[in-house]
Amino acid sequence: MDLLRRAAVKLALGEQPTEDLPMIAALAVADGLDSQSLIELAGLSRRDPPADIRDLFMQTMAELGLSVPGVEEAWRERMLEAAEGMLSGSLTHYEASSEIYWCACHLDRTDTANELVNLFMGLWSNWEDWPDGRASIERDMRVAAADLLHSQGKPLPE
The missing domain is CATH 1.20.120 (Four Helix Bundle (Hemerythrin (Met), subunit A))
Known part of the structure; x- marks a missing residue:
């Protein structure tokens, strides 16, 4: 399971701290993934509003064609x-x-x-x-x- 998918699974289970998503996005960019929202997410701070981070993560997953599980x-x-x-x-x-x-x-x-x-x-x-x-x-x-x-x-x- 790749880094973003693992984060999505943990997010669905309430185990993924929202403030960690920008770093996860940065690691995904470093691994060669590319999308506009992924780069934007990677540039956010841990202190940005959690709802903004989560929304951008969901947008990133959609842009990359990755599903977010229930x-x-x-x-x-x-x-x-x-x-x-x-x-x-x-x-x-x-x-x-x-x-x-x-x-x-x-x-x-x-x-x-x-x-x-x-x-x-x-x-x-x-x-x-x-x-x-x-x-x-x-x-x-x-x-x-x-x-x-x-x-x-x-x-x-x-």
Whole structure:
């Protein structure tokens, strides 16, 4: 997930400080992204009015053709990012399973979401409760993370 998309996901979840958006925009410009509003956003100060910063961020995303997710979509993206993190090794099995469980708890209460909550809560809990069985539990976590990505049409990380 690129820098701006990650900021948009965090913004949807109420976790992105608005005053950090100008610096994120500056980093995006440094990475080679270019649009009029992105450059304007990068030039704002942390002390500019939060509503102005947020509005310019939304305009920037639209100019760049990047969508800003709703809350449900943001939780789902964060959950899939955790599954990818487990399989790529950027997150531990324990961290990723906990994150997937937490994100699934915030999804609309469907049978699929309930199954995810139960599956990853069980794996996460078993990992804590049975230290001698962690190797087997971690294999089950990897299988569950791969199945989750597959069910969402996402490729497995290399």
